[in-house]
Amino acid sequence: MIKGWSDVVRIPRLGTIALGEKDDRGTPRSLDYFVVPPEVQEVYGPQPRELDIILPSDDLETVFPAYLKRYGDQFGLICRGDGETATVNELYARSSGMEYGIAYRDGQFVDAATGEVLLVERSGDKGWVRIPCPYKSCQHYINKKCREVAVLSVLLPRVPGVLGAYSIDTGSFHSYTNIMNSLLILKQMLGRISFIPLKLKVRMQEVHPEVNGKQIKRRVPIMYIDMGDLTLEKVLQLARERKLLAVASLPSLTSAIELEPYNEDVKPELLYVEEEADVPAEPAEVPKAQPAVQVPAQEEKPEPAVQQAEPEQEAVGEPAGMFPEKTVEQPASREERKIESGQNMVVTVQSGPREARTQRGVWVYCSVTLEDGRNTEVWAVPGTPAVDGLKLAKKGDKLFITVQQAKNGKYAITAAVPATEVEGPETEEDFGFEDIFNNEPF
Incomplete structure (x- = not known):
C-alpha cells in the first residue's frame, strides 16, 4: 500500500437533492416535495415527501454545516462567515478588498482603518483573509448579497448503486433548527448520530416573517427528521443490545471514514433569489x-x-x-x-x-x-x-x-x-434576498 493513499476511507458525493426548481422563465419556486436524481426516483417516485436516510458521520460540522455566504460569478465563494468572524477570498480581497475595509500594502493585507496586519489562512490552493463578521449590519447582507446556507449530507440506503452521499442545501431557519435539534437529542441520548436509520420528511408550513418592515405570510416547505416506525424506546433497546445499523452491519475499519468535501464554490442558485410572491x-x-x-x-x-x-x-x-x-x-x-x-x-x-x-x-x-x-x-x-x-x-x-x-x-x-441577480466585482451587485432564517425560501 502506498503511504497516504489508504489512510482514509472517503465517501464520495453522488448528487444533490432540492426543495425547489426554476420555472420556464428561470425564476426559482419552492415545492412541497424533494427534487431528486433519476436513481432516487426509481425507488421513491418522482415527487417523494420522505426519504430513508442515514448520516455518514457523527461530526455535525461535517454532516450539517451552516454559514453566511456571498458568491460572485468570477470568484465563486467570495466570503464565508459565522456571524462573528469571516474569511474573504484572497484574490477578491486584492482587487475589491476595500468593500470589507481590507487594503493590500507591501504584500500584506491590512485593516484599511487601523493598519493592523490581517491573518491569511490557507486552504488547498486558496488563501482567505480573516476579518470580523458584522452579520446583519454588514452592507452586503443588508443589500441581500449574502445569506445563510446550511448543507445536509445524507446516505440513501434504499437507493442501489455506488455508496455515496447526497447534499441538500437549505436556507430555512425552521428546517435547520428542526433537524439540528433532532440530531442533538439523538447524540445526547445514544452517543452517536451516524448510521442510525432515520427518515427525512418535508411538509408545508405557514410562516409570518417581516420583510422591509412589513409582516407577510407565506407557505413554505419545512424539513424535519424522525425515526419512522421506530420508537425512541426501540432505538434505546437496539443501542443497549448493540444492534444499531453501524454495529450490526458494518465491519470494523482500521482507517477513518471521511466524507468528500463539499464544493463551496458552487453557488446554490435556488437559495439566492428575491422574494417573489410575498x-x-x-x-x-x-x-x-x-x-x-x-x-x-x-x-x-x-x-x-x-x-x-x-x-x-x-x-x-x-x-x-x-x-x-x-x-x-x-x-x-x-x-x-x-x-x-x-x-x-x-x-x-x-x-x-x-x-x-x-x-x-x-x-x-x-x-x-x-x-x-x-x-x-x-x-x-x-x-x-x-x-x-x-x-x-x-x-x-x-x-x-x-x-x-x-x-x-x-x-x-x-x-x-x-427580481434578477447581477453580480461580479466589476459591476454593482443587486442579487440576494431577505434574511433566509426568516423568509424561508426553501
Whole structure:
C-alpha cells in the first residue's frame, strides 16, 4: 500500500437533492416535495415527501454545516462567515478588498482603518483573509448579497448503486433548527448520530416573517427528521443490545471514514433569489378617492433632481394626473379588475426614477413594461419600501412589485425589489434576498 493513499476511507458525493426548481422563465419556486436524481426516483417516485436516510458521520460540522455566504460569478465563494468572524477570498480581497475595509500594502493585507496586519489562512490552493463578521449590519447582507446556507449530507440506503452521499442545501431557519435539534437529542441520548436509520420528511408550513418592515405570510416547505416506525424506546433497546445499523452491519475499519468535501464554490442558485410572491398579512389601507392635489403646471413633470421631502402626517391624495378621473364610458380594463391590494407582479423598468411632490410626501415613479408587454407607470406610495426600491431601479431591471391600487392602467405600489441577480466585482451587485432564517425560501 502506498503511504497516504489508504489512510482514509472517503465517501464520495453522488448528487444533490432540492426543495425547489426554476420555472420556464428561470425564476426559482419552492415545492412541497424533494427534487431528486433519476436513481432516487426509481425507488421513491418522482415527487417523494420522505426519504430513508442515514448520516455518514457523527461530526455535525461535517454532516450539517451552516454559514453566511456571498458568491460572485468570477470568484465563486467570495466570503464565508459565522456571524462573528469571516474569511474573504484572497484574490477578491486584492482587487475589491476595500468593500470589507481590507487594503493590500507591501504584500500584506491590512485593516484599511487601523493598519493592523490581517491573518491569511490557507486552504488547498486558496488563501482567505480573516476579518470580523458584522452579520446583519454588514452592507452586503443588508443589500441581500449574502445569506445563510446550511448543507445536509445524507446516505440513501434504499437507493442501489455506488455508496455515496447526497447534499441538500437549505436556507430555512425552521428546517435547520428542526433537524439540528433532532440530531442533538439523538447524540445526547445514544452517543452517536451516524448510521442510525432515520427518515427525512418535508411538509408545508405557514410562516409570518417581516420583510422591509412589513409582516407577510407565506407557505413554505419545512424539513424535519424522525425515526419512522421506530420508537425512541426501540432505538434505546437496539443501542443497549448493540444492534444499531453501524454495529450490526458494518465491519470494523482500521482507517477513518471521511466524507468528500463539499464544493463551496458552487453557488446554490435556488437559495439566492428575491422574494417573489410575498403577500402582506395586513396590507396597508388603499387610499380613498379624493380630489387631486392641484400642482402648478411647471411641477406636473418635475425634474429627476427634486429632493425628497419628509412625508407629512395628513393623507392627501395622489399626485395630480396620476389617476385621472374616468367617465362611465371608460370602464376599468380586465387587468385592473383582477388587481387586488397586495397582489404581486413582475415588471421591467424602462425609464426613471422620477419624483412628484404632494402634501402627503414625495411620490417616486417610473415607466415600466408588464409581463404581457403593456407599458405603464408604477408609483411608490410615500413612506413604503417601494420608495427606496424605485430609487435604485435602472433601465432594464426586473422588479417584483406589490400593487396597492390600480387605476387607468397605472399602479400605486407598496414594495419593489429586484427580481434578477447581477453580480461580479466589476459591476454593482443587486442579487440576494431577505434574511433566509426568516423568509424561508426553501
